[in-house]
Amino acid sequence: MSKGYLALVLHAHLPYVRHPEYTYSLEEKWYFEALTEAYLPLLAVFSRLHEDGIPFRITISISPTLAAMWRDNYLKGKYHAYLTRLLDLADKEVIRTAGDAAFAPLARMYRFRLQQAYYDYFERYQGDLVAAFRNLAETKKVELITSAATHAYLPLLYTQPEAVYAQLSLAVEQHTELFGSPPRGIWLPECAYDYGLDELLAELGINYFFLAAHGIYYAVPRPAYGTFSPIITPAGVAAFGRDEETSKQVWSKTEGYPGDFTYRDFYRDIGYDLPLDYIGPYIHPDGIRVHTGFKYYCITGKTDHKEPYDPKAAQKKLAEHAGNFIFNRERQIEYAAGRMGRPPIVVAPYDAELFGHWWYEGPAWLEDFFRKAHCDQEIFTTITPSEYLQLGLPLQEAQPSASSWGNHGYHEMWLNRSNDWLYRHLHMAAERMIRAAGDFPDARGLKRDALNQLGRELLLAQASDWPFIMTAGTMVEYAKQRAGDHLIRFNRLLEQLYHNQIDETWLRKLEAADNIFPCLDYRLFAPHRRTGKVRQSFY
Helix, strand or coil: CCCEEEEEEEEECCCCCCCCCCCCCHHHHHHHHHHHHHHHHHHHHHHHHHHCCCCCCEEEEECHHHHHHHCCHHHHHHHHHHHHHHHHHHHHHHHHCCCCCCCHHHHHHHHHHHHHHHHHHHHHCCCCHHHHHHHHHCCCCEEEEEECCCCECHHHHCCCHHHHHHHHHHHHHHHHHHHCCCCCEEECHHHCECCCHHHHHHHCCCCEEEECHHHHHCCECCCCCHHHCCEECCCCCEEEECCHHHHHHHHCCCCCHHHCCCCECCCCCHHHHCCHHHHHHHCCCCCCCCCCCCCCEECCCCCCCCCECCHHHHHHHHHHHHHHHHHHHHHHHHHHHHHHCCCCEEEEEEEHHHECCCECCHHHHHHHHHHHHHHCCCCEEECCHHHHHHCCCCCCECECCCECCCHHHCCCCCCCCCCCHHHHHHHHHHHHHHHHHHHCCCCCHHHHHHHHHHHHHHHHHCECHHHHHHHHCCCHHHHHHHHHHHHHHHHHHHHHHHCCCCCHHHHHHHHHHCCCCCCCCHHHHCHHHCCHHHHHHHC
């Protein structure tokens, strides 16, 4: 009998990067890369484990923006063009590297992986990853949960609780529609929590969420078992704490597995190495060099000199790392169980895109881990948070601390000198949205369509991705433009609404461009959501 449990959690999210106005979009490329290198390989891993009868458990949070892009026919067409172009490059690379003992096998490997991605996406799954993940969930080995509608950083928007309620309620509604049942849990964007959020989660039927470790450690009263057990918030929702040890072993740039010198180097790519007249058709049309996914070197060390990548050596290394991860969990769970007198749970959450995109060997490592965990040990069992709660173990009631999993553990990654200007506009827009929902409680026809689009523009402006990018210093102008464009559209549409001069042609263009959440009902923002109880608990 196992002494404890391990809950692996993957958070799958990308911002809504749909740009029909451009023939080529770097931002859409983020999505296509994640499809090819992370989501499809992970689906293959979980499918093989299920087919082989491995009793694994994993929880996957799928953000509503990502799910919406999975369903978008325009993006399906663009992905076909993207893969076709890379397959053409793959054929050329096989020819170019022929006779090179180190690079020729790698070129053939990449061609095979691209062919497999094409087959899986267009033939096996018929371009419908929502259905693919829904089918996985039906095996009961994969639990699907949601996140906020556009991955908004909720604590910094809670000056208008109605706006936060709309983010959460819409996410639950979309998840239920797409995946066939309401989500039992939620990934709060960036694990960002502040007082009162649990009340909204409870109202929406959410049973659990996740916190950074210090969100549990600094709860009041202080939890007796730390992160080895969830706590129950005053609203009756379970809060699971992120385990710091598992985080360091996988996430850490200096100590984590992905940094091992044997693994493939992410940054060394032929998009930067090869002559422009050869690689030009496969990078940005303006000649901007970008990653192609063809990477022939391993990390090697902290040096510019790189050795050729050896897949067999990487496979051996990931097997060692999977075994090491299991060994460490065994010792960790034995230690905790001996002091708790009950089965502990270790919660290990990661961004899904780490596995395959940033860490090329990540999906294979996950598969090896699950197989070894089933065959080679009996100390712990993998479990989902819902299954753990169903064990009926008594849980301590405590008020979680405000926290996030961002830099320094609180809100500074999303609120600082680089992005603080944004929030006064977001708060003002939210106030205006709430007022409009109250002023037009039963709108019909064109006015209703305008109000619904008003809500979409606000939700898209609220995405946490924009302030994060501003802080990170990458694609800053894009982030500013995206947030600014949505707010400009919002204000222009609002003015037309109140002047009863809605430009229907322009509105239809907005609906076609920003077409997320087609069933959105603007009345989600209605001002009756504002209760003194929620406001007081926040302040």
